[in-house]
Amino acid sequence: MTCPRGPRNPVRAVRAATIALALTAVACLATPVRAQWPGNGRALCTASGDQSYPVMLTDGAGGAFVAWEDRRVSGADIYAQRILGSGAIAPGWPTDGRALCTAAQDQLAPVLAPDGAGGAFVAWEDYRAGGGDPNIYVQRITAAGAIAAGWPANGVGLCTQTDVQGRPTIVSDGAGGAIVAWEDFRDGTGDVYVQRVNATGLPLWGTNGLPVCAHDGDQRFPVAVPDGAGGAIIAWQDTRAGDADIYAQRIDGTGAARWTTDGAVLCAATLDQLGLRITSDGAGGAIASWEDYRADNSDIYAQRIDSAGVVRWTPDGVALCTDLFEQYSAALAPDGAGGALVAWNDLRSGLEDIYAQHVTGLGAIASGWAANGQAVCVASGSQFDPRAATDGAGGAFFTWIDNRPGSAQLDVYALRMTGAGVAASGWAANGKPLCSATGDQTVTAIVPDGLGGAVLGWFDLRSGNADIYALRVTATGGNPTVAVEPGPSPNFELFPAAPNPLRSQTWMRFRLAEPEHVTMRIVDVAGRRVRQLMDEPSLAAGDHEIAWDGRDEAGSRVPGGVYLLVLRAGAESMTAKLAVVR
Numbered sequence: 415m416t417c418p419r420g421p422r423n424p425v426r427a428v429r430a431a432t433i434a435l436a437l438t439a440v441a442c443l444a445t446p447v448r449a450q451w452p453g454n455g456r457a458l459c460t461a462s463g464d465q466s467y468p469v470m471l472t473d474g475a476g477g478a479f480v481a482w483e484d485r486r487v488s489g490a491d492i493y494a495q496r497i498l499g500s501g502a503i504a505p506g507w508p509t510d511g512r513a514l515c516t517a518a519q520d521q522l523a524p525v526l527a528p529d530g531a532g533g534a535f536v537a538w539e540d541y542r543a544g545g546g547d548p549n550i551y552v553q554r555i556t557a558a559g560a561i562a563a564g565w566p567a568n569g570v571g572l573c574t575q576t577d578v579q580g581r582p583t584i585v586s587d588g589a590g591g592a593i594v595a596w597e598d599f600r601d602g603t604g605d606v607y608v609q610r611v612n613a614t615g616l617p618l619w620g621t622n623g624l625p626v627c628a629h630d631g632d633q634r635f636p637v638a639v640p641d642g643a644g645g646a647i648i649a650w651q652d653t654r655a656g657d658a659d660i661y662a663q664r665i666d667g668t669g670a671a672r673w674t675t676d677g678a679v680l681c682a683a684t685l686d687q688l689g690l691r692i693t694s695d696g697a698g699g700a701i702a703s704w705e706d707y708r709a710d711n712s713d714i715y716a717q718r719i720d721s722a723g724v725v726r727w728t729p730d731g732v733a734l735c736t737d738l739f740e741q742y743s744a745a746l747a748p749d750g751a752g753g754a755l756v757a758w759n760d761l762r763s764g765l766e767d768i769y770a771q772h773v774t775g776l777g778a779i780a781s782g783w784a785a786n787g788q789a790v791c792v793a794s795g796s797q798f799d800p801r802a803a804t805d806g807a808g809g810a811f812f813t814w815i816d817n818r819p820g821s822a823q824l825d826v827y828a829l830r831m832t833g834a835g836v837a838a839s840g841w842a843a844n845g846k847p848l849c850s851a852t853g854d855q856t857v858t859a860i861v862p863d864g865l866g867g868a869v870l871g872w873f874d875l876r877s878g879n880a881d882i883y884a885l886r887v888t889a890t891g892g893n894p895t896v897a898v899e900p901g902p903s904p905n906f907e908l909f910p911a912a913p914n915p916l917r918s919q920t921w922m923r924f925r926l927a928e929p930e931h932v933t934m935r936i937v938d939v940a941g942r943r944v945r946q947l948m949d950e951p952s953l954a955a956g957d958h959e960i961a962w963d964g965r966d967e968a969g970s971r972v973p974g975g976v977y978l979l980v981l982r983a984g985a986e987s988m989t990a991k992l993a994v995v996r
Contacts, residue, residue, distance in 0.1 A: 451501035451893050454851040455826075455874070455883035458495040458503070460933075460982075461486040461510040462946060464880035465493070468871040470859035471526035471534055473557075475499055476894075478861055478869040479534045481514070481524040482882050490520040492538050492569075494555055497884050499863060499894070507559035509931045509984055511882075514553040514561070517542040517568040521551070527584040527592050529613065532557035535592040537572070539580040549574045550582050550596050550623075552611055565615045572609040575600045575622040579607070583648070585640040587667060591618070593646045595626060595636045604632035606650050608665055619669040626663050629654045629676045633661070637692040639700050641721065643667070647700045649680065649692050658686040660704055660731075662719055673723030680717040683708040683730040687715070693748045695775070697721070701754045703744045706731070712740045714758050714787075716773055727777030734771040734779075735786045737762045741769070747802040747810040749833055751775050755810040757790055757800040766796040768814050772833060783835040790829055793818045793844040797827070803860040803868045805889060808833030811868040813848070813860045824854040826872055828887060840890030848885050851876040852942070855883070867894065878942040906930070906983040908990060915993035916964055922979055922990075923959045930983040936962060936992070937978050944972060953983075964994055971996075 459465045463485040471479040476499020484493040493511035496504040503509070515521045519541035527535045533556040539548040551569040554562035561567065573579045578599040587593050590613035598607040600622075609623035617623075627633045631653035638648045644667030652661040654676075661677035680702055681687050689705040698721030706715040708730075715731035735741045739761040746756040752775020760769040769787035772780035779785065791797045795818035803811045813828040829845035830838040837843060849855045853875035860870045866889040873880045886894050909923040922934070934948040944966050962979075966972050974996040981988050 451886050453893065454849045455872075455885040456497060456501050457881060458497060458871075458884055459484070459493065459510045459882040460877060462879070462949065463487070465882045466873040466880045468859055468873060468882050469524055469526055470861045470869065470871045471528060472861040472864055472869070473532075474864045476863045476865050476867075476886065477504070478863070478871070478884065479526060479555075480859070480871050480882060480884060481526055481536045482873070483522055483524070484511070486510075487516070489518075490522055491516045492521045492524050492536060492553070494534070494536060495882070496557070496559060497869070499865070499886065501886065501894070504557070504559060509982065512555060512559050514555060515540070515551065515568045519544060522548070523581060525582050525584045527586045529554055529562075529592070530586060530588070530590045531613075533562065535584060535586075535611075537582040537584045537592070537594045539582060539596075540569070542568075543574065547576065547578050548580050550579045550594060550609070552584070552592065552594060554613070554615065562613075562615075570611060570615045570617065572611060572617055573598070573607065573622045581635060583636050583638040585638050585646045588640065588642075588644050589667070593638070593665070595638050595646070595648045597634045597636060597650075598623075601628065604634040606633045606636045606648060608646070608648065608669070610667075610669065624669050626665060626671070627652070627661065627676045631655070635690055637690055639692055639694040641666075642694075642698045645672070647692070647719070649690055649700065649702050650677075651688060651690055652677070655682065657684065658688055659683075660687050660690060660702060660717070662700065662702065664721070664723060678719060678723045678725070680719060680725060681706070681715065681730045685710065689742060689744060691744055691746050693746050693754055695720075695752050696748060696750060697752060699726070701746065701748070703734070703746045703754070703756050705742045705744065709736060711738065712742045713737075714741045714744050714756060714771070716746070716754065716756060718752070718775070718777065732773055732777050734773060735760070735769065737786045743799060745800045745802040745812070747804040749774075749808050749810075750804065750806070751808065753780070755802065755831070755833070757802050757810075757812045759798050759800065760787070763792060766798045767792045768797045768800050768812065770810075770812060770831060772835060780833065780835070788831070788835045790831065791816070791827065791844045795819050795821075799857070801857060801860045803862050805830055805838070805868070806862060806866055807889075809838060811860060811862075811887070813857050813870050814845075815856055816845070816847070821850065823852070824856060825850040826855045826857045826870065826885075828860075828870065830889065830891065838889065840892065846891055848887060849874070849883065853878070876942075877937065906981075906986065906988075908981055908988045911979065911990060911992055915995045916962075917995055919961055919963050920992065921959050921961050922981075923957065924981060925957050926953060926955045926983060928955045929953060933982045934960060935980050937980055938975075943967075944977060962992075
């Protein structure tokens, strides 16, 4: 017996004679795909339960690190995966991702920064202490998918102070460590705190961090970029004057504030400024963008602050769009010349569309761009929640969630725009679909691939629960063409199911060349999971057999029709058809 045999998941060794007969008619419909990006995305995690809200970090070589909230067991944990520019899972990384933290209670809101050695830091808000008050933890993962030497299995506590610490933001310190900022309620109101951790996991700035701003009112929703000199620029939403304004501070590598005490003002216009985003200006400063209510409706504004803490554009920011209808949920990418391209949700047509604007390093609207922005997507239906990444050539990739007529679900669309405000070569007006698989796809991240293209990440409901997918797109909107090098024979073989068609039961047989993490599931032709038959973390090499009794997860007999068996061993997968007759 290779594995225990139970009434719902029978697995047993197969006799040599049976395998010999099965080898005469291999019924695999799909050969393992090596080093190639499939249409509709590469699955990074299809474990049981929901995996959602991925964040990404470019690996600088065409691929990306991806971290997410994972509910495969109970509660939310933090997992990560690395996808290569070729579309393959990086060597050393497990199928369905590496666990970074599986401590008690929930771990949420991961953020990523490079570690300077090919790996990444991941910080998150952590509820392991109980009581509903999260703390801030961080973990380091190597390029090869291992927890860095000396780091504990569930991460290092940067702030375990009582009361609430949440919404972390993280940047590299340029010396092998990282700087993490967060909102902190230890004094009863929201403040911004910061901590630095070195490459070995040692916090450097005291117990539970240093205050960046602890002024009257609330300081919340911090965002950060590196200052290029071992420190960070941290911006936040600030209610010290009543309404929400935008402030920022530069913290150097020693933890000292370099600008005005409690922060420099980016915008203190009347009414609220919300939805803050930030990017580096490439010269030691930063560009911030936000939703602005000074005109009693939501508009899009931006401001640049230099390394000395001096605002460089119009006081209280440059108006990027002041159309009479609502604009909100901005995303921005640097243009490489001190300016930025900013995209947002726009309701000027009565439905949600995507518009963008280009502001130069001098704070002017770039030549060729309309006063209230250029249309990125004004297709029928709704387009919302844009994300942006630089294209390295003065323009940007924009991606969004799209629900245009004719589609019953949410899909992933994208468009590359040049710095001159037109669609780049190879890209059509209103964008192109990058994933239109069955079920909803909710894109949450895009990063440059370092080679002129971009890598996108999303959580995907094609299987019925939320999984993590990614896709790489070239500068001209194509799926990268990757040479597939000859490799060893597939790590496993899948033999014909018998009987097929089935009435009450069938047996599926497969052979492993070496121990692997093996999953097997039945899905319908739309990709929805019908039954999980196997999830063995380390199944022994050799011959195996598993039965399916024609029933779904609830134990009910499935209707007659065509179903798919999906077998995955390590990074490889195969699919076979099964017919059920009633």
